[in-house]
Amino acid sequence: xxxxxxxxxxxxxxxxxxxxxxxxxxxxxxxxxxxxxxxxxxxxxxxxxxxxxxxxxxxxxxxxxxxxxxxxxxxxxxxxxxxxxxxxxxxxxxxxxxxxxxxxxxxxxxxxxxxxxxxxxxxxxxxxxxxxxxxxxxxxxxxxxxxxxxxxxxxxxxxxxxxxxxxxxxxxxxxxxxxxxxxxxxxxxxxxxxxxxxxxxxxxxxxxxxxxxxxxxxxxxxxxxxxxxxxxxxxxxxxxxxxxxxxxxxxxxxxxxxxxxxxxxxxxxxxxxxxxxxxxxxxxxxxxxxxxxxxxxxxxxxxxxxxxxxxxxxxxxxxxxxxxxxxxxxxxxxxxxxxxxxxxxxxxxxxxxxxxxxxxxxxx
Numbered sequence: 578x579x580x581x582x583x584x585x586x587x588x589x590x591x592x593x594x595x596x597x598x599x600x601x602x603x604x605x606x607x608x609x610x611x612x613x614x615x616x617x618x619x620x621x622x623x624x625x626x627x628x629x630x631x632x633x634x635x636x637x638x639x640x641x642x643x644x645x646x647x648x649x650x651x652x653x654x655x656x657x658x659x660x661x662x663x664x665x666x667x668x669x670x671x672x673x674x675x676x677x678x679x680x681x682x683x684x685x686x687x688x689x690x691x692x693x694x695x696x697x698x699x700x701x702x703x704x705x706x707x708x709x710x711x712x713x714x715x716x717x718x719x720x721x722x723x724x725x726x727x728x729x730x731x732x733x734x735x736x737x738x739x740x741x742x743x744x745x746x747x748x749x750x751x752x753x754x755x756x757x758x759x760x761x762x763x764x765x766x767x768x769x770x771x772x773x774x775x776x777x778x779x780x781x782x783x784x785x786x787x788x789x790x791x792x793x794x795x796x797x798x799x800x801x802x803x804x805x806x807x808x809x810x811x812x813x814x815x816x817x818x819x820x821x822x823x824x825x826x827x828x829x830x831x832x833x834x835x836x837x838x839x840x841x842x843x844x845x846x847x848x849x850x851x852x853x854x855x856x857x858x859x860x861x862x863x864x865x866x867x868x869x870x871x872x873x874x875x876x877x878x879x880x881x882x883x884x885x886x887x888x889x890x891x892x893x894x895x896x897x898x899x900x901x902x903x904x905x906x907x908x909x910x911x912x913x914x915x916x917x918x919x920x921x922x923x924x925x926x927x928x929x930x931x932x933x934x935x936x937x938x939x940x941x
Contacts, residue, residue, distance in 0.1 A: 602648065602667060603744045609673045610652050611746060617688050618652040619745040621874065623916060625738065630710045632732040635718055637711060647916045650676050656685035662917040689897040691876035692747035698871040702756030702782035710734040713787045717762055720791035725766065725798050732762040734785070749876045757867055758785050764794050766801070773801050780867045825927060828859065832884050834895030834903055835922050847890045855888035858930040863909070868926050875911035875920050882908050887932060896920050 603620040610618035624646045631639040650672050651660045659680025661672050714734045721730060737759070742752035763776035775797035779785055816824070831852075836842040844852050853859075863870050863879035872878050875897050884892050895903060896911025899922050912923035 600742075602669065603742065605669045606648075606650055606673060607744070607746050609669055610650070610676075613654070613673060613677055615652040615654045615677070615746075616656070617690055617746055618650065619690055619743070619749075621649040621651070621913070621916070622740075622742045623647050624740045627735060627737045628707055628710070629733055629735040630707065630714055632714050632718060632730065632734075634729050634731070635722065637714070640707060648672070649913075649916050651919075652676050652680065653686075653688050654680050656688065657681065657683045658686055658919075659683065660917065660919060664916075687898070687901065689875075689901065690745050690747060691749050691897070692745075693749065696750050696752075698751060698753040700754040700756070701869060701871075702758070702867070704738055704756050705736055705758060705784070707736075710736060713760070713785055717760075717787035717791045717794075720788065721762075721764060721794050721798075724795050725764070727768075728764045728766045728798065730762065730764050730794075732760065734758075734760045743872070743874065743876045745876070751872055751876055753871055755870075757782060760785050760787075760790060762790050762794055764798065766798065771804065773798075775801070782867045825929070828853070829924050829927060832859075832893050832924070833922050834893040834899040834905075837893050838899060838902055842893075844890055848892075850890060851888045852890045853885060853888050856932045857885065858883065858887055858932065859885040860928055860930065861894070861908075861910075861924060862926050862928055865926055865928060870925055873907075873909045873911045873920070874913045875907070877907045877909045877911060879909040879925075894924055895922050 600622075603622060606620050607618050625644070627641075627643045629641050629643075630637070631641070633639075645664070647662060647664045648667050649660065649662045651658065652673075653659075654677055657680040659676040659678070661675035661679060663672050711734075714732050717732065718730050721728065735758070736756065738754060738756045740752070740754045742750075744750040757780060759778065759780045761776065761778040763774060766773040766775075775794060777790060777793040777797070779790055830836060831842045831844045833842065837845045860881065860883040861879075862881050864881075870879050873896070877897065882892055882894065884890070884894065892908065893903070893905075894908045894910040895905065897907045897920075898911075900907040910922050910924060911920035912925075913920055914923075
């Protein structure tokens with residue numbers, strides 16, 4: 578399907594979820610769509626503020642502040658979908674005209690939008706001051722250099738605030754603000770002809786832990802204190818949690834309902850059958866950790882879903898359109914890869930729950 582983006586002027590204003598819900602832009606767009614003959618219209622608004630703090634060679638180097646604002650209008654007229662996007666300030670009629678023009682180029686489709694949902698969701702996370710980010714950065718650097726004064730440390734500490742609102746002509750209006758804190762610290766150690774670079778990071782809500790990130794860097798430096806020869810012969814291979822991300826990414830693709838429809842998933846006909854080790858359970862929890870999310874980009878409330886229970890495939894994840902085609906309900910996994918994209922199945926907060934292994938299983 579076709580869509581378009583309008584490179585409109587950037588707006589310097591930034592509002593939280595409550596103020597965004599009181600903005601009249603979405604209502605103006607929906608009213609103009611109705612007057613233009615659209616059966617259904619939907620407005621997705623996103624505003625963000627990022628304040629990264631950069632350290633280089635053990636010193637504070639740079640402070641930045643970045644704001645972004647975007648509006649996506651999706652409508653159906655004569656059953657044909659049209660999507661237009663504007664960044665910054667919006668001229669409502671121009672956006673509606675662009676979406677209608679594009680709808681004429683698309684084929685009719687079944688209209689899939691949420692028509693009821695909880696409107697108010699509590700904001701997630703807490704913002705912190707720039708001064709606090711700087712203090713955390715200096716503390717982590719000091720802790721590392723107390724043990725290894727010869728290393729050079731670079732770091733980025735960030736507070737990112739994003740507000741999302743989704744409203745449509747069928748009565749849906751939901752919104753929330755998500756504040757996420759993140760840091761990335763790397764240490765470079767030059768020792769004679771040897772060069773070592775180690776790094777680690779955190780993503781949290783409310784507060785970061787400079788002591789913990791410093792200890793993680795120190796641990797990696799301790800492991801590299803002595804140069805040793807590479808082992809020979811058969812050796813065990815251990816996957817850390819970061820390296821295992823590649824494996825879980827493959828599993829996520831296999832659980833994607835769209836891949837099932839395309840016959841691209843090796844598990845398309847494996848519901849109720851074993852697909853991985855029986856000691857593993859894979860599930861999605863929308864309330865866990867810093868990546869929690871109350872609703873997807875279609876306005877469907879997110880939910881806890883067990884995809885694989887003790888190795889047995891239970892469910893696939895899907896958006897509204899994919900769910901209808903699979904004859905199941907949406908799992909609340911309809912997300913936009915970008916503001917100018919249509920919702921598509923996407924997973925978040927995939928968690929792995931191990932099961933205790935008996936000695937008999939270990940021997941086998």
